[in-house]
Amino acid sequence: MIFCVEDDDSIRELVVYTLRASGFDAEGFGDGASMLEAMQNHLPRLIILDIMLPGTDGLALLKQLRAAPATAQIPIIMATAKGTEFDKVQGLDAGADDYLVKPFGMMEMVSRIRAVLRRLSPAKAELTMGSLSLNPVEHTLRVEGLRVELTLKEYDLLKLFLEHPGQVFSRDQLLERIWGMDFQGETRTVDVHIGTLRTKLGAPGSYIRTVRGVGYRMEMDP
Secondary structure, three states: OEEEEOOOHHHHHHHHHHHHHOOOOEEEEOOHHHHHHHOOOOOOOEEEEEOOOOOOOHHHHHHHHHHOOOOOOOOEEEEEOOOOHHHHHHHHHOOOOEEEEOOOOHHHHHHHHHHHHHHHOOOOOOEEEOOEEEEOOOOEEEEOOEEEOOOHHHHHHHHHHHHOOOOOEEHHHHHHHHHOOOOOOOOHHHHHHHHHHHHHHOHHHHHEEEEOOOEEEEOOOO
């Protein structure tokens, strides 16, 4: 879940829409107080935080979040119309992980979010879900302890799903992430590979769910 704290309704709605279209769960807030209230129920994976907010401003919120043990490690990207070097240094020195200057492009925003998440996510020796265990170092997969051989694309698909449990990926996103932007094939390629991957995984293949009209996500049975 990504939180966007922005008092401009149109900007906030566009940011949240873009994030959801990019496969992220996202929620928007018009001020810091409503975000802090929501954080009593669940913590976000990342926060996009405007500086100029009603009530407590973004810099004060940033310092408050960094001072609390429960929220100190949440990645925070500052988004503001203030674009001077001093403003950027102020935000970064206060603990921001990156900075977006308005007006910013939605693709730039998504790219920066992914870069921050990659940079701050600890490397895992193994990615697991149920009886699946994928070892990125050894480039191996075991299902219920038994070695399962995958093609390179099947392996890359499974690794992506295990790194983002519950996140929905459209077919176009999977083509871009796994096959690359220069790939000239059709989205049917994704469906074929998902089908063979499910077959090779056996029972855990059911973890890969089809999201009708959108794409795929991976999660365990409830």
